[in-house]
Amino acid sequence: MTIKVRDISYHVSGRPLLSNVSFDVKANERVALMGPNGSGKSTLLRQICGLAQIQAGRVLLLDKPVSDFKRRELAQTLSFVQQKAHTDDSIQAFDAVSLGRTPWLNPFARWTNQHQQHVDDALRQVGMWEKRAQGWQTLSGGEQQRLHIARALAQDTSIIVMDEPTNHLDVRHQLVVLSLIKKIQSTLLVAVHDLNHALHFDRVIVMSHGQVVAQGKPSEVLVPDFIQDVFGINARVINDSEFPSHIQIIP
Ligand SMILES: Nc1ncnc2c1ncn2[C@@H]1O[C@H](COP(=O)(O)OP(=O)(O)OP(=O)(O)O)[C@@H](O)[C@H]1O
Numbered sequence: 671m672t673i674k675v676r677d678i679s680y681h682v683s684g685r686p687l688l689s690n691v692s693f694d695v696k697a698n699e700r701v702a703l704m705g706p707n708g709s710g711k712s713t714l715l716r717q718i719c720g721l722a723q724i725q726a727g728r729v730l731l732l733d734k735p736v737s738d739f740k741r742r743e744l745a746q747t748l749s750f751v752q753q754k755a756h757t758d759d760s761i762q763a764f765d766a767v768s769l770g771r772t773p774w775l776n777p778f779a780r781w782t783n784q785h786q787q788h789v790d791d792a793l794r795q796v797g798m799w800e801k802r803a804q805g806w807q808t809l810s811g812g813e814q815q816r817l818h819i820a821r822a823l824a825q826d827t828s829i830i831v832m833d834e835p836t837n838h839l840d841v842r843h844q845l846v847v848l849s850l851i852k853k854i855q856s857t858l859l860v861a862v863h864d865l866n867h868a869l870h871f872d873r874v875i876v877m878s879h880g881q882v883v884a885q886g887k888p889s890e891v892l893v894p895d896f897i898q899d900v901f902g903i904n905a906r907v908i909n910d911s912e913f914p915s916h917i918q919i920i921p
Pocket residue numbers: 682687705706707708709710711712713714
């Protein structure tokens with residue numbers, strides 16, 4: 671199993687933020703993690719990525735506890751597109767993406783054509799090739815977000831975790847990222863809010879109040895009664911012979 675989460679519980683000041691969370695993600699599976707604001711998605715993702723201490727339960731990546739990974743080994747295995755990633759304002763777009771190659775460099779390994787190729791490909795995939803020389807602080811929020819995704823692609827890991835990667839993106843670039851997600855040959859666990867974006871994934875895991883309340887094929891889980899229960903909104907599923915089915919929110 672590529673990602674195995676078992677009985678993860680997490681408390682802050684006696685308040686449970688995660689309660690007995692368990693699920694698996696198989697090799698090359700694309701899984702959307704959903705849930706209302708505050709349901710615990712980011713808290714959980716940080717534990718899976720080894721950025722937060724695990725209080726109870728286990729996270730295994732490729733059958734090894736995440737806490738047993740050395741930093742470099744973890745960064746060669748998993749990349750994380752965080753919701754609020756910090757990037758040094760003084761660097762150029764190209765350098766920001768090049769940072770993704772850091773785990774593969776050491777004092778004896780020089781920057782090679784292969785590293786360059788990974789970075790160039792990643793910049794092209796997110797449509798930022800033309801802006802590769804632009805300073806970080808002059809880029810728009812959506813452009814910075816696309817570079818965070820490019821950095822994860824350049825890292826070339828078998829697991830990619832993303833926390834709301836389409837935040838800040840205009841509609842066209844949301845579609846660019848969704849089509850990228852379909853093409854990436856890595857195991858993907860991605861926090862998403864948009865119900866229709868979740869339909870692009872193999873499986874959806876839904877959280878509410880720190881617990882997993884459903885998981886399965888998006889079209890089977892995201893039905894109107896369930897959407898009403900968990901998200902408190904009315905919705906209907908539109909099946910059109912010309913287009914893939916989509917979920918319409920009813921105001
Ligand atoms: N260090 C902390 N101290 C206190 N409360 C915290 C802490 N970290 C997270 N929380 C709370 O835990 C809950 C879950 O937060 P989390 O960011 O994991 O939710 P989320 O599902 O990712 O939400 P969103 O969709 O808004 O990004 C929230 O109510 C948040 O306020």
